[in-house]
Amino acid sequence: xxxxxxxxxxxxxxxxxxxxxxxxxxxxxxxxxxxxxxxxxxxxxxxxxxxxxxxxxxxxxxxxxxxxxxxxxxxxxxxxxxxxxxxxxxxxxxxxxxxxxxxxxxxxxxxxxxxxxxxxxxxxxxxxxxxxxxxxxxxxxxxxxxxxxxxxxxxxxxxxxxxxxxxxxxxxxxxxxxxxxxxxxxxxxxxxxxxxxxxxxxxxxxxxxxxxxxxxxxxxxxxxxxxxxxxxxxxxxxxxxxxxxxxxxxxxxxxxxxxxxxxxxxxxxxxxxxxxxxxxxxxxxxxxxxxxxxxxxxxxxxxxxxxxxxxxxxxxxxxxxxxxxxxxxxxxxxxxxxxxxxxxxxxxxxxxxxxxxxxxxxxxxxxxxxxxxxxxxxxxxxxxxxxxxxxxxxxx
Numbered sequence: 001x002x003x004x005x006x007x008x009x010x011x012x013x014x015x016x017x018x019x020x021x022x023x024x025x026x027x028x029x030x031x032x033x034x035x036x037x038x039x040x041x042x043x044x045x046x047x048x049x050x051x052x053x054x055x056x057x058x059x060x061x062x063x064x065x066x067x068x069x070x071x072x073x074x075x076x077x078x079x080x081x082x083x084x085x086x087x088x089x090x091x092x093x094x095x096x097x098x099x100x101x102x103x104x105x106x107x108x109x110x111x112x113x114x115x116x117x118x119x120x121x122x123x124x125x126x127x128x129x130x131x132x133x134x135x136x137x138x139x140x141x142x143x144x145x146x147x148x149x150x151x152x153x154x155x156x157x158x159x160x161x162x163x164x165x166x167x168x169x170x171x172x173x174x175x176x177x178x179x180x181x182x183x184x185x186x187x188x189x190x191x192x193x194x195x196x197x198x199x200x201x202x203x204x205x206x207x208x209x210x211x212x213x214x215x216x217x218x219x220x221x222x223x224x225x226x227x228x229x230x231x232x233x234x235x236x237x238x239x240x241x242x243x244x245x246x247x248x249x250x251x252x253x254x255x256x257x258x259x260x261x262x263x264x265x266x267x268x269x270x271x272x273x274x275x276x277x278x279x280x281x282x283x284x285x286x287x288x289x290x291x292x293x294x295x296x297x298x299x300x301x302x303x304x305x306x307x308x309x310x311x312x313x314x315x316x317x318x319x320x321x322x323x324x325x326x327x328x329x330x331x332x333x334x335x336x337x338x339x340x341x342x343x344x345x346x347x348x349x350x351x352x353x354x355x356x357x358x359x360x361x362x363x364x365x366x367x368x369x370x371x372x373x374x375x376x377x378x379x380x381x382x383x384x385x386x387x388x389x390x391x392x393x394x395x396x
Contacts (some may be wrong), residue, residue: 264315
């Protein structure tokens with residue numbers, strides 16, 4: 001990591017921007033889920049708020065990708081951070097005054113989702129320009145390392161804040177983190193690049209489709225990844241139910257379970273951070289198998305600690321898959337269209353997720369968390385068998 005940062009100081013500043021915003025994001029996510037479940041006591045209500053966190057971003061993803069390729073990606077990220085800071089700050093103010101209700105929470109979540117839809121593809125498209133090609137996998141692992149570390153620290157810190165002070169401070173910390181992220185990004189000098197030509201909306205979509213056609217492996221993986229994301233949606237929906245409804249552990253239990261998942265993400269990032277280019281196929285298949293097996297452990301566990309251990313494994317498998325596929329896609333895409341394609345790929349991969357949150361919320365209420373997780377594990381095993389047969393993945 002230190003070697004990577006010394007060789008690429010611009011990436012270090014970019015990485016620090018991600019670090020401060022990731023911690024705030026995790027505190028905010030825990031506060032959001034806990035608040036909705038505390039109000040309603042229903043997994044379906046948690047599913048509704050999770051739909052608001054994902055669906056708007058998916059819908060605007062094609063437009064966001066075009067903006068990322070037409071304008072400086074650094075500017076896109078700064079604007080997205082400032083919008084998110086303003087909206088989350090308003091949530092903190094409303095919560096502090098006791099005026100926060102579900103409609104305001106959903107509206108703010110929609111705006112944050114849209115702003116994130118511009119920030120995320122810009123960040124993914126910018127990384128290859130900040131590091132040498134040989135360091136790309138390690139750079140993505142370093143970014144995912146933040147996801148894991150923040151997923152450990154954020155829920156633990158957030159659950160303490162909620163228990164001691166309340167959700168208002170949790171929202172306020174997230175607002176400050178977005179401001180700090182914007183300040184770090186201001187200091188990053190974006191490398192010169194060829195800007196995509198200005199075309200109409202439908203022309204841009206056709207250009208994106210053609211770029212995907214030139215990288216058939218990306219298109220072949222989109223269907224399986226979308227299906228896996230659908231059933232993986234059971235995890236965030238059932239986690240508050242496991243903590244409160246099954247194990248009677250309250251906000252502390254929710255924070256512990258989310259932190260265990262983050263610990264697995266952290267472990268997967270550390271495992272890949274020293275590699276230059278692992279065998280993509282083996283890592284992806286192993287990740288799917290580990291996730292499926294550990295979902296079974298979580299589903300059948302009679303103890304909170306064992307469920308947490310299972311979530312560590314789920315996070316480990318997911319992290320390995322994410323880092324490997326992101327790096328593979330970045331290598332296969334041209335820089336001039338990378339923002340639009342990464343946005344399109346993200347939208348396609350997550351296209352079923354909003355529906356999944358709603359469906360999994362209802363399923364969890366009907367057959368309890370264990371049943372929902374066992375169904376998810378079975379589907380992931382079937383998808384693993386399908387991906388293992390992809391000839392294009394064997395050839396990379």
